[in-house]
Every structure is written in structure tokens, then in C-alpha cells.
Amino acid sequence: MSEVKFIRNESHQVFVKKTMVASTTNWDGEEIISEEDLRLYITEGSTGDDEKDDICHDQMLEAECIDEEDIDWWSDRKGCTEYEFELTDD
Secondary structure: OOOOOEEEEEEOOOEEEEEEEOOOEOOOOOEOOOHHHHHHHHHHOOOOOHHHHHHHHHHHHOOEEEEEEEEEOHHHHHOOOEEEEEEOOO
């Protein structure tokens, strides 16, 4: 009997729902965007002002994750995980 060693690469689609907190202030504690503008950016995707949008985008990138509520391995649940195989060098 012989055995063949190989690698199985799996591609998954995973959805992760996180509760985040974005600040309206910079590292020095100075308010750089209003709460109203930040809320508008989150809900509408724009404040209507490119400069404010850039600030909102930066604040969201620096947001703190306070809770990872839900992880949905969608591809496993739907049976559509993609597989690729390759031989090992062993």
C-alpha cells in the first residue's frame, strides 16, 4: 500500500458582524468631525463634503472593535466551499 501526501487549499466566504466604536476626536482629544457627520457617513456613505468624508473614513479605519457578535461560515453552510489540491514536496 502507498500513500500520497497533498495539500488541500480551501476558499471560504465568511461573514463577520462586529460592533465597532469610532471616535469624533483625534489622538489629542480635539474634535475633528461632528457626531452628526460621522453618523451620516456611516448610514449614507458620504457627508457630501470630500474633506469630511476623508476624516470619517480614517476614523472608521481606526475604530475599536468592542464585540464580535456573529461569524457565519456561509460557504460551509451553503455547501459551496471551493477546493484546490497540490502535491507536497515530500
